[in-house]
Amino acid sequence: MPAVELINISKSYGATPAAREVSLTVEAGELFGLIGPDGAGKTTLFRILTTLLLADAGTATVAGHDVVRDFRAIRNVVGYMPGKFSLYQDLTVQENLEFFAAVFRTTVAENYDLVRDIYEQLAPFKNRRAGALSGGMKQKLALCCALIHKPTVLLLDEPTTGVDAVSRQEFWHMLGTLKARGITIVVSTPYMDEAALCERVALLQEGQVLRVDTPDALRQSYPWPLYAVRAAHMHPLLQDLRAYPDTHSCYAFGESAHLSLAHAAPDAAARLTAYLTGKGHAPVVVAPVAATIEDTFMDLLAQQQPAA
Amino acid sequence: MNKLHPPDVAASRAAPAGPVITCELLTKRFGDFVAVNAISFEVAAGEIFGFLGANGAGKTTAMRMLCGLLGPTEGAATVAGFDVFRQPELIKQHIGYMSQKFSLYEDLTVGENIRFYGGVYGLKGAVIREKTTALLQRLGLEAERNTLVGSLPLGWKQKLAFSVALLHEPAVIFLDEPTGGVDPITRRQFWDLIYEAAAAGTTIFITTHYMDEAEYCDRVSIMVDGKIEALASPAGLKRQFGVATMDEVFLHLARGAKNTE
Incomplete structure (x- = not known):
């Protein structure tokens, strides 16, 4: 029962x-x-x-x-x-x-x-x-x-x-x-x-x-390739990441930004680092990261209300 | 060099300017109880300053003194250039304030709330009309001008309350747990607004129970038993205490607290 x-x-x-x-x-x-x-x-x-x-x-x-x-x-x-x-x-x-x-x-x-x-x-x-x-x-x-x-x-x-x-x-x-x-x-x-x-x-x-x-x-159900991205200044970092062509979503996550990409690619981290360095960010650190429950929840929320 | 046209947000935030908040040995006693015990710090223009502490540590009392709502017992403090002892009314006119508990009138429409707050802060009708249009446009709320605030989703209310608190272009805005209860996406959208306001030169003084939000501040102070026990950038605090997250910094400091009631 x-x-x-x-x-x-x-x-x-x-x-x-x-x-x-x-x-x-x-x-x-x-x-x-x-x-x-x-x-x-x-x-x-x-x-x-x-x-x-x-x-x-x-x-x-x-x-x-x-x-x-x-x-x-x-x-x-x-x-x-x-x-x-x-x-x-x-x-x-x-x-x-x-x-x-x-x-x-x-x-x-x-x-x-x-x-x-x-x-x-x-x-x-x-x-x-x-x-x-x-x-x-x-x-x-x-x-x-x-x-x-x-x-x-x-x-x-x-x-x-x-x-x-x-x-x-x-x-x-x-x-x-x-x-x-x-x-x-x-x-x-x-x-x-x-x-x-x-x-x-x-x-x-x-x-x-x-x-x-x-x-x-x-x-584990989180469906996108997810990266933790760090640079000196969060706000311009978020803006540039959101403008990146392959970005699916980008949210601040404590000291990093969590970036999900629309496509998986073996050189994704290197390409992203080059893009951010070109935008004047330093020091740029990009690393694959495991999704948290909050990542999964936000992904489900975004599916519910597209482009709020 | 080129102070009028800062090249980017980071540089404008780092631009030298006189402190917007100064606090020297500021103290508040209630009878024998020392709620705020000789706190000292300065907050620079355009800085995002996180004001953290356990329940009962004295945050609310300190914030009430800085907002001109409560007379200090001793010490000295200025906010937006005004003295907390002698000019509390001037402080109230020159700051913005928003909390989760008090924000907008639910029974007034969006437009009426903006008009009301504009009037309270002494803005002229023509200015209010102009600012209302710009504000609604920026928030994408043009269609909601005649909607009762009570029927808006919580996330919209909070964004609107934040923008209304900035209507009179205060030098500093006090945010008391502004993101409580909202969903994680809306919480982050709210931080986008905070970053924009700071980049435009507004000083942000914010309390929060979300430790990830402490990471978004330029500097963070942590109050324990009426005193400021730590004050540095999030990275500096983590280094100082040899831990990986702000959560651990907070737990490390607050666990020794005596005044938890």
């Missing part, structure tokens, strides 16, 4: 489609990522799975329970962390946790084992009001509250958005620990580097699933 299953789920808000015939299966114990920008439909899918929103069409189950018929059962087995901070700002850290435990007719003590690692980081602030916590601390408290009734499926909507790189790294480490305890995790993120930390991901754009696969398979 899959932990989460969506079959042809569609949902529109007025004339705006938020989910278009989305079908996905998440296996029990899997760490599954929903990857896409704002407006891709990630939150809509979470709200349908948590029984907070009815789909216009299609069916969905969580832990084998139908989201419409068995909504009460789902609410007991799912832990949900909404994208918008939704704990009680006027209650302290400890009061929030006790409240969520009480709502699910359990106690903090009973399930403390599951949240211990995370809650210990919050312990120095346990008497602080939740509204006065930093982004990283709020995120940890929200995760504790989502876990305190020992859910089998954890649904996390953009838990790391707006959070600094250190807290993001700690958060993903916590997800790894929870996964090791057998909890199924569905997590959404706009950060492409986090996609690589999932076992499988769905790439979403404007309510549609562009592709579902493992990070490795997504990287």
Whole structure:
């Protein structure tokens, strides 16, 4: 039995489609990522799975329970962390946790084992009001509250958005620990580097699933010859690369530009180096590079909306 | 030599000019808590300056002081030639500001937003009309002049917000996490706009949580616990800490932070 299953789920808000015939299966114990920008439909899918929103069409189950018929059962087995901070700002850290435990007719003590690692980081602030916590601390408290009734499926909507790189790294480490305890995790993120930390991901754009696969398979599916190009000044480098006759696409990628060519050629790097040197760039470094998930995602996006 | 007609972007960015932002031992205390602890740096005209730090490191407080929104406790700073202690109103008039959270009025049309911001910054009607046409043309949004901003895709909104923040030709624009939530292609298109503005001489002061974007800055400062712990070009920082990526530089510095709340 899959932990989460969506079959042809569609949902529109007025004339705006938020989910278009989305079908996905998440296996029990899997760490599954929903990857896409704002407006891709990630939150809509979470709200349908948590029984907070009815789909216009299609069916969905969580832990084998139908989201419409068995909504009460789902609410007991799912832990949900909404994208918008939704704990009680006027209650302290400890009061929030006790409240969520009480709502699910359990106690903090009973399930403390599951949240211990995370809650210990919050312990120095346990008497602080939740509204006065930093982004990283709020995120940890929200995760504790989502876990305190020992859910089998954890649904996390953009838990790391707006959070600094250190807290993001700690958060993903916590997800790894929870996964090791057998909890199924569905997590959404706009950060492409986090996609690589999932076992499988769905790439979403404007309510549609562009592709579902493992990070490795997504990287390997990139269809073009790809080069990392470096020179002293990024902006003129990008402009000259975009004007190069055989360029298929060119995007800045940290300290390099990633250039995909329309045709593979054994002397492509040498020809490109000569072209850039002729344009006055120095020092020019051109090297073949393996595609990242972000390269694959941008290629899929460009196919969707040609020449935006 | 030929300062009026720089041969290329790189040379124009390197052209000597007085600093647009100067900061000397700038400090802000809230009671016993030192949010910004004696920070000092200068930002040159046309420079893209990345202002990084962990949550709670003091970035927002520092930025609010530089935008004339919050009075410093001590130290000295000037922005676009104006003093942060004595001339905060003049600073507000001479800077541009854009963040992911605050940009345009969703219930006004594209044209109305431009007219509103032009008016707020004291531009005359004829100038606003002229600039509106040029701006919409440059962004390819001519057909959307009468569209409500709320119905535009997020990426378009951000590009429009950026251009509107530059309408009064400020010497410096402050960008507070401008690319949050947009798709990876739109994020890069946004950087094309940043590069163009910098090449035209506008100073860019930007915060971001995307470490690849830190690489696109001319120089990057990293705040930890209210202090600037590192400030150099991305290549210089990576050399200094002996690591391969800006992500590692950031993690190395921010992991020792005490004020993470």
